[in-house]
Amino acid sequence: MSRTLVRDLSEHLDETVTVHGWIDTLRLQRRMQFVVLRDHTGRVQLVHPRADDPIEAAFEQVTVESAVRITGKVVANTAVRLGGLELRPERVEILSLAEPGLPIDAHTGPDRRLDWRFLDLRRPERRLVLDVQTTVEQAMRAVTAAEGFTELHTPKLMGTASESGAEVFTVDYFGRPAYLAQSPQFHKQMAIAAGIDKVFEIGPVFRAEPSYTSRHATEFTGVDAELAWIDGVEDVMAFEERLLRAVLADVRAVHGATIAELLGVEVTVPERPFPRITMADALTRLRAGGWDPAGLRVDLDPEGERALSALIAAETGHEFVFVTHFPAGIRPFYHLRPDDDPTVTESFDLLWKGVEITTGAQREHRHDRLLAQLREKGLDPAPLASYLDCFRYGTPPHGGLGLGLGRLLMLLLDLPSIRDAMFLFRGPHRLTP
Structure with missing residues (x-):
């Protein structure tokens, strides 16, 4: 299965691609699930309407910094700040589930950051x-x-x-x-x-x-x-x-x-x-x-x-x-x-x-x-x-x-x-x- 890097998604509008990376943020609303995936080249927003399907279940299970593989369609959306596009997931694979509660965040001091x-x-x-x-x-x-x-x-x-x-x-x-x-x-x-x-x-x-x-x-x-x-x-x-x-x-x-x-x-x-x-x-x-x-x-x-x-x-x-x-x-x-x-x-x-x-x-x-x-x-x-x-x-x-x-x-x-x-x-x- 070939991998597409986030920085190259704009070259694949309206195509189905597979991306690999980590879960950056989760916003799981009552009707929609918004997830941001990050790889070493950038971030992309994933959007999924709740449908009581395997994708919804996967996003409910996944945690921030979990390693995932996601296949979906690249769609232009000028309202999205992350490159003006989003990914509509068709398949979500959780490759390695991160433990909940990360030991560091953006405000952590330098010594503890070095520990992790x-x-x-x-x-x-x-x-x-x-x-x-x-x-x-x-x-x-x-x-x-x-x-x-x-x-x-x-x-x-x-x-x-x-x-x-x-x-x-x-x-x-x-x-x-x-x-x-x-x-x-x-x-x-x-x-x-x-x-x-x-x-x-x-x-x-x-x-x-x-x-x-x-x-x-x-x-x-x-x-x-x-x-x-x-x-x-x-x-x-x-x-x-x-x-x-x-x-x-x-x-x-x-x-x-x-x-x-x-x-x-x-x-x-x-x-x-x-x-x-x-x-x-x-x-x-x-x-x-x-x-x-x-x-x-x-x-x-x-x-x-x-x-x-x-x-x-x-x-x-x-x-x-x-x-x-x-x-x-x-x-x-x-x-x-x-x-x-x-x-x-x-x-x-x-x-x-x-x-x-x-x-x-x-x-x-x-x-x-x-x-x-x-x-x-x-x-x-x-x-x-x-x-x-x-x-x-x-x-x-x-x-x-x-x-x-x-x-x-x-x-x-x-x-x-x-x-x-x-x-x-x-x-x-x-x-x-």
Whole structure:
């Protein structure tokens, strides 16, 4: 039995079709039965005059969120708000009867909604997030493929803690400790050393941070890219501009109308180039406006990120801003430091609507300098021997970025929390469902 999706019913006026979905609402009146069926593409009203027949009996038995299969005739009705048509049922099959009394509704708080995430995702505005995510990833792969990237799948089990060893999850690996990867950073750079000019990955990232903010998760999807033979970090920022512009253009084309209808959000495609400001300039301007009155901060906190984005938006009308040249003391040992000012790094954060979504940099590709910077940070080179070996035999200048997919979706769709921007959220107190 072929299935017709709700969004395609207008193509079958006066035809008999079969639809599958869930019971959205029931209005069982004395003479008429009005039922709304919902599938993942939309909703349709079913109308049945009571006739003491099997259809009437089925609608009296069925409950909201029951899974059903309904065969009926598609009829135009301009009075119906749901697409100007309705379905006159000829056969009703209850495939799976939902228990009466749903555990969540439209007014349920976020934690309980996460407990019943499979029901929560049946709501079109929740499901939309995953549809948009699919388009975002497809657009990213299209851009990287067109620019000659090789997609990798790097290990998520590591024998040594990545980078500093902080904020990692330790697991038992056949009697010895292993660590869940914080980032594919070292493996991306290994690929560059292997002669793969451009590498790209969309994959899981793990952070053992006891953070309870609206933008943090202990497991999330990272988007990582690394480019070899660059002239400078500007090449990396320009690549991200091309990537995000293509992503937002595709989302607008495919989902713009639905996003506006369900979420009241307009998708804007940014102009290139994005504004840029050095960290030193950002700190000076923010302090002049009253942020950090003691002048003790060397990095931006969330309040500073919001204030800086508002300032740049007021001046340029742009929602994005690159913050560049972070101090060497707050960046990883592998970020390159310019010869004319080794106190800073050739690195950047990208802020969107006041939230950091990307960290990137040109990497230090010379073994001696890398080793010196590592020791300056007080790190032991021994656990990083296999990483450092990648720079002993001619590694090209390179740089890259890491972007949080959940944060991108959260800001794109104006969601209140990253919890709503992923299929199943993981945080310090959540390991289920």
